Amino acid sequence: MALIEINNLNFAYDEERPTLKNISLSIEAGKYVALIGHNGSGKSTLAKIIAGLFKKVEGDIKIFDLPLQKENLVKIRSQLGIVFQNPDNQFVASSVKEDIAFGLENRAIPHDEMDPIINEVAEEVGMEKFLDAAPENLSGGQKQRVAIAGTLAMKPRLLLLDEATSMLDPRGKKEILNLIRKMRKDNPELTIVSITHDVEEAALADEVIVLNDGEIVLHGTPEEVFAHRDILAQVRLDAPFFDSLVVALKAEGVAVPDDIKDIKALEDYLCR
Amino acid sequence: MSSTVLGRYVPYQSFIHRMDSRAKLFAMICLMVTVFLKQVNWAMTFLVGGLFLVFIMMLLLLSHTKITTFLKSLRTLWFMAIFLLIIYILIPRTSDWIAFSIGTFNVYWDSILDAAKILVRLMSMIALMLVFSASTKPLEMSDAFEWYMSPLKYIGFPSHELAMILSIALRFIPTILEDVHRIMNAQASRGVDFKHGGVKAKVRSVISLIVPLFVSAFMRSEELADAMECRGYDPKGKRTKYRIAHFSWRDLVGILVAAAWLGLVIASSVTHFDLFAVFGLEVR
Amino acid sequence: MPIIFKDVKYVYGAKTPFEYDALNGIDLTFEGHKLTAIVGKTGSGKSTLVQHINALLRPTSGEVLIDDFVNGPKNKIKAKEIKELRKKVGLVFQFPEYQLFQETVEKDVSFAPKNFGVPREEAIEKAHEALQRVGLDESFYSRSPFELSGGEKRKVAIAGILAAHPDVLILDEPTAGLDPAASKETMDLFKQIHSEGTDVFLVTHDMNLVARYADRVIVIDDGRIAFDGDPKALFNEDLEQYSLDNPDIYRFAKALTKRGLKLPTRDLRTVEDLAKAIKEAKHE
Structure with missing residues (x-):
């Protein structure tokens, strides 16, 4: 079943320059999809549209089979978690556990049910030892993990990560990527859409969608997408390290068979 | 890194820390009122004021606030x-x-x-506020505020919204302070001198701080509003509360002590009681 | 410009409950013309270190000599001398777009040179020149910096530092939040500026940048110097001990070496260098 179904979406902040042009895509339940593009490609706008933050959207959008309209918004949002870029600007409360509780309060979850949920999701994201910590004493990566915990507490079907790692240091990035891997394993039904310009992260996804100037230019498995080095260069994106290296090796005349799909295989092949 | 110590919560599990913020606020207000009551003569004013200062020093100790912190905040x-x-x-x-x-x-x-007299009053108030802010999490303060304001809800007063605004403002104080610090450093690197210069230069340097600060604060508030909306926040909607404060024996003790002191001071004030006269001393 | 750190110690929040040593006995000499990377995990003290170079921070003990300027704990420094120093040492902070505040791009970029006493006309000329360097043409001059895209704001902010023509350029995470193409553009610009004679310090935790651009690398760990030398030598060490990652290129090269493929020992700055090295190794 398609969890997100978008047909002919058009959107513009200002009439002259459309931000999104004729976007059509569908995202299956349980998939991990990376939406990549350079800054200004329209990828974050797309995330905000899916979260229902914009009103004048042209086109046909269905999320969880519900048309994205005002009357469905509460229902859609109750099954959708979104984590934004800036770790500080989404931390509402003054401690970790209270921030996780914020969403639960909004959904009028009875008080006695809150603590077990908070403990569970805090453990899922590895923040169980920091339940009382204040945001100013946490690293960026930790704050983003709390934000993810806050969404997980709502048992979402869809997790939207809007450049959730772009302001983090390498440690923080790694923490979040490891967490994504873990969530995929613990909860295979969860659909994750990650908006990013980090191609290394995109390489971990099931599907990659490349956005440029408001249009989808590539959509496929990471392997398929990253094979189009020319197009990627055109839209100002790098290829992941592995793909770049294969291209560089081939340019040097070192043959790399096509069945080598990742860095480990390449290592094995070169050291044979 | 901010150097402001006044008004900063100091995590500790003291008697005062563990009091319910509503009870604590009530007790604090009782105590604060006593500072302003008139006594029959100077000697009594300073006796009551002095006793009170000693009492607050004990509160400071009890709340594990360092006396040096208090003295520092008196410097200004x-x-x-x-x-x-x-x-x-x-x-x-x-x-x-x-x-x-x-x-x-x-x-x-x-x-x-x-x-x-004014000085003693000010010192007492500062010390009281210090005890309160060091022992009460900002959120508990806004909870107390919301609780006291909640009856006004029925006449259309947005007590929940105000409490939410207050708690978010409190939550963002450290973040904004960091912004101030960062922007000042950035502008200083561009040759702005925040310390010296005439009025015109001062105005210019303040503008170079204020404008980016507001831009950043607006951006933060916009993003925060988006995040809150996405997390299902609706001020008008039905919400539950995670933090539920419970009255305990501590609160009773706290309120009784404060009320007793208030009672004593009021009594002494209205009856023009003069302790010195009791011992046959004539004072002014 | 020679810069010397002599046993520099810096304590944050001295005499408060939040006191900690950010720098502890730093001895460093910067001479000659190298692009120096200063790396370390978040909170290691690397930003604190560079803020001593333009006297945003004064050492708690020890001293920093920047050319003929002495940044010591207590020596009297005139406001004029500090300005002179900051004219010579330009510092681009992390997310510098937060320092923009003027109504036009031109005014914002000419702000620093004006503060440093450059006449108006000349400052504007320098602003134009700096804007051109970062790749923004005339059409931007009269636009408001606040209506630009994130990437363009970053460029304006960087131009705002370059316009003052500093002899030393310190970059604190200059590529944070930028997409790969913009990162590369920005770093290539700094490399170019370095090759024209400006001393460049790059504060970062992105080890790929270090591999690609740095001639010397200093690792700060817990306020101390943990490593100082050639980037290549660092990447052969165990970087985990400093909570840092190996650059992709070196990680792969190391893995190959470990399994017996003998790569030539030379600087590997790009993927192409690595491919060449692998080819040579395979041909032996």
Whole structure:
């Protein structure tokens, strides 16, 4: 079943320059999809549209089979978690556990049910030892993990990560990527859409969608997408390290068979 | 890294920390009122004020606030003290209690004592607020506020919204302070001198701080609003509360002690009680 | 410009409950013309270190000599001397777009040179020149910096530092938040500026940048110097001990070496260098 179904979406902040042009895509339940593009490609706008933050959207959008309209918004949002870029600007409360509780309060979850949920999701994201910590004493990566915990507490079907790692240091990035891997394993039904310009992260996804100037230019498995080095260069994106290296090796005349799909295989092949 | 110590929560599990914020606020207000009650004469005013200061020092100790923190926060009071003294001395009086004279200008004890009285009041208030802010999480403060304001909900007063605004403002104080610090450093690197220069230069340097600060604050608030909306926040909707405060014996003790002190001071004030007269001492 | 750190110690929040040593006995000499990377995990003290170079921070003990300027704990420094120093040492902070505040791009970029006493006309000329360097043409001059895209704002902010023509350029995470193409553009610009004679310090935790651009690397760990030398030598060490990652290129090269493929020992700055090295190794 398609969890997100978008047909002919058009959107513009200002009439002259459309931000999104004729976007059509569908995202299956349980998939991990990376939406990549350079800054200004329209990828974050797309995330905000899916979260229902914009009103004048042209086109046909269905999320969880519900048309994205005002009357469905509460229902859609109750099954959708979104984590934004800036770790500080989404931390509402003054401690970790209270921030996780914020969403639960909004959904009028009875008080006695809150603590077990908070403990569970805090453990899922590895923040169980920091339940009382204040945001100013946490690293960026930790704050983003709390934000993810806050969404997980709502048992979402869809997790939207809007450049959730772009302001983090390498440690923080790694923490979040490891967490994504873990969530995929613990909860295979969860659909994750990650908006990013980090191609290394995109390489971990099931599907990659490349956005440029408001249009989808590539959509496929990471392997398929990253094979189009020319197009990627055109839209100002790098290829992941592995793909770049294969291209560089081939340019040097070192043959790399096509069945080598990742860095480990390449290592094995070169050291044979 | 901010150096402001006043008004900063110091995590600890003291008696005062563990009091319910509503009870604590009530007790604090009781105590604060006592500071402003008039006593029959100077001696009684300073006796009550002095006793009270000693009592608050004990509260400070009890809440594990360092006395040095208190003394530090008094530093800015010096200017105030001198300023007050000058004002009070300049106020014309009709009194015969002259401390000394400068030429034909008389300086009265009343003026000096008036200034001292205000100073003691200010010190007491600062100490009280210090105890309160060091022992109460900002969120608990806004909870107390919401609780006291909640009856007004029925006449359309947005007490929940205000409490939410207050708690978010409190939550963002450290973040905004960091912004201030960062922007000042960035502008200083571009040759802005925040310390020296004439009025015009001062205005310019402040603008170079304020504008980016507002831009950043607006951006933060916009993003925060988006995040809150996405997390299902609806101020009008039905919400539950995660933090539920419970009254305990501590709150009862706290309120009783504060109320007792308030009662004593009120009684002494209305009955014009003079402890010194009881011992046959004549004081002014 | 020679820069010397002599046993520099820096304590944050001295005499408060939040006190900690950010720098502890730093001895460093910067001479000659190298692009120096200063790396370390978040909170290691690397930003604190560079803020001593333009006297945003004064050492708690020890001293920093920047050319003929002495940044010591207590020596009197005139406001004019500090300005002179900051004219020579330009510092681009992390997310510098937060320092923009003027109504036009031109005014914002000419702000620093004006502060450093460059006449108006000349400052504007320098602003134009700097804007051109970062790749923004005339059409941007009269636009408001606040209506630009994130990437363009970053460029304006960087131009705002370059316009003052500093002899030393310190970059604190200059590529944070930028997409790969913009990162590369920005770093290539700094490399170019370095090759024209400006001393460049790059504060970062992105080890790929270090591999690609740095001639010397200093690792700060817990306020101390943990490593100082050639980037290549660092990447052969165990970087985990400093909570840092190996650059992709070196990680792969190391893995190959471990399994017996003998790569030539030379600087590997790009993927192409690595491919060449692998080819040579395979041909032996």
